[in-house]
Amino acid sequence: MATQHSPLLAAENGDGQDPAVAGQAYFDQIIEDDSRVEPRDWMPDAYRKTLIRQISQHAHSEIIGMQPEGNWISRAPSLKRKAILMAKVQDEAGHGLYLYSAAETLGTPREVLNDQLLAGKARYSSIFNYPARSWADMGAIGWLVDGAAICNQVPLCRASYGPYARAMVRVCKEESFHQRQGFEILLELANGTPAQKQMAQEAINGMYAPALMMFGPPDSDSAHSSQSMAWNIKRFSNDELRQRFVGMIAEQVKVLGLTLPDDDIRFNKDTGKWEYGELDWQEFNEVLAGRGPCNAQRMERRREAHENGAWVREAAAAFAAKRAQKEQVA
Ligand code: BYC
Numbered sequence: 444m445a446t447q448h449s450p451l452l453a454a455e456n457g458d459g460q461d462p463a464v465a466g467q468a469y470f471d472q473i474i475e476d477d478s479r480v481e482p483r484d485w486m487p488d489a490y491r492k493t494l495i496r497q498i499s500q501h502a503h504s505e506i507i508g509m510q511p512e513g514n515w516i517s518r519a520p521s522l523k524r525k526a527i528l529m530a531k532v533q534d535e536a537g538h539g540l541y542l543y544s545a546a547e548t549l550g551t552p553r554e555v556l557n558d559q560l561l562a563g564k565a566r567y568s569s570i571f572n573y574p575a576r577s578w579a580d581m582g583a584i585g586w587l588v589d590g591a592a593i594c595n596q597v598p599l600c601r602a603s604y605g606p607y608a609r610a611m612v613r614v615c616k617e618e619s620f621h622q623r624q625g626f627e628i629l630l631e632l633a634n635g636t637p638a639q640k641q642m643a644q645e646a647i648n649g650m651y652a653p654a655l656m657m658f659g660p661p662d663s664d665s666a667h668s669s670q671s672m673a674w675n676i677k678r679f680s681n682d683e684l685r686q687r688f689v690g691m692i693a694e695q696v697k698v699l700g701l702t703l704p705d706d707d708i709r710f711n712k713d714t715g716k717w718e719y720g721e722l723d724w725q726e727f728n729e730v731l732a733g734r735g736p737c738n739a740q741r742m743e744r745r746r747e748a749h750e751n752g753a754w755v756r757e758a759a760a761a762f763a764a765k766r767a768q769k770e771q772v773a
Pocket of ligand 1: 496497500501502504505508509535566567568569570588589592595596656657658659660664665666667668671677681731
């Protein structure tokens with residue numbers, strides 16, 4: 444396996460090679476072999492930086508993404524729905540933790556990443572700056588948001604950075620369950636009263652375009668895609684994944700007996716690809732600039748939650764210090 448030893452060590456042991464040159468050659472070989480880079484391997488600074496950026500943005504998305512659904516736990520229509528929603532939100536916290544851990548293996552402590560988020564200097568997915576106004580939105584989030592997440596993240600299970608790829612495997616398994624429960628909420632509403640069916644349709648109408656924007660800007664505006672693909676971090680471009688997702692949901696929505704709010708969706712037999720109507724990229728840029736419907740509220744709640752959790756962090760640190768002291772004595 445290409446990743447078992449580092450050429451840096453060989454160079455340090457006196458074989459006369461420049462460590463940076465040996466490291467770059469070793470890294471290039473791993474990428475060419477489509478193998479895995481592990482935390483102690485040499486890697487270019489820009490590769491490390493890209494991974495920290497993408498993984499931390501992803502982690503922040505999971506943490507901020509707890510809010511729209513967390514807001515509905517107390518309003519779930521039954522005990523069963525409440526228990527399922529609580530478990531889903533808890534899973535998302537777990538995903539955030541796996542991802543922060545993966546980012547830490549690249550040398551950036553979680554506290555630093557968290558400070559960047561709290562200071563408003565870090566990105567998280569645009570989708571979580573939209574409101575969840577009805578119970579049907581819990582269905583649309585599960586079906587469309589988790590669905591888009593899976594479509595984007597399954598290829599990331601083959602990302603070249605080992606800890607990230609391994610975290611993605613577990614995240615994707617849990618997201619699949621989330622997507623099914625969301626679909627099931629919509630199915631039940633779609634087969635309910637006319638008002639319930641309308642609520643489900645409105646939730647899809649509201650969540651459709653923001654879910655498509657989760658895949659990032661069009662390829663022509665995607666600053667990082669080509670380099671990330673050359674490094675085997677991303678396996679497909681933003682537009683490739685987006686059109687693949689449209690194809691999936693265009694079929695699934697028929698089972699719901701509902702529609703997607705886009706008359707231009709069609710399968711192009713010549714290209715073998717799904718096509719869809721123009722998205723409002725101006726709106727996307729506004730959300731990224733912090734001017735989406737819920738940006739301010741999401742950040743305010745996150746800061747509040749962080750402050751309210753100070754006592755837990757202090758207690759955990761005191762407990763860990765006491766245990767370390769005991770171990771030293773023993
Ligand atoms: N929202 O060059 P590009 C979840 C930024 S959580 C905000 O194409 P890249 C879930 C991008 O960061 C879902 N920002 O970038 C949780 C870059 O800005 P910077 C999160 C976006 O990285 C709870 C700039 O635009 N999933 O599933 O090659 C409940 C140019 O973009 C967005 C992930 O994070 C956006 N939508 O590709 C339920 C997956 N799109 O950094 C569900 C991992 C782009 O230069 N991430 N930007 O300032 C990725 O796959 C990639 O990072 C992206 C973007 C496809 C998102």
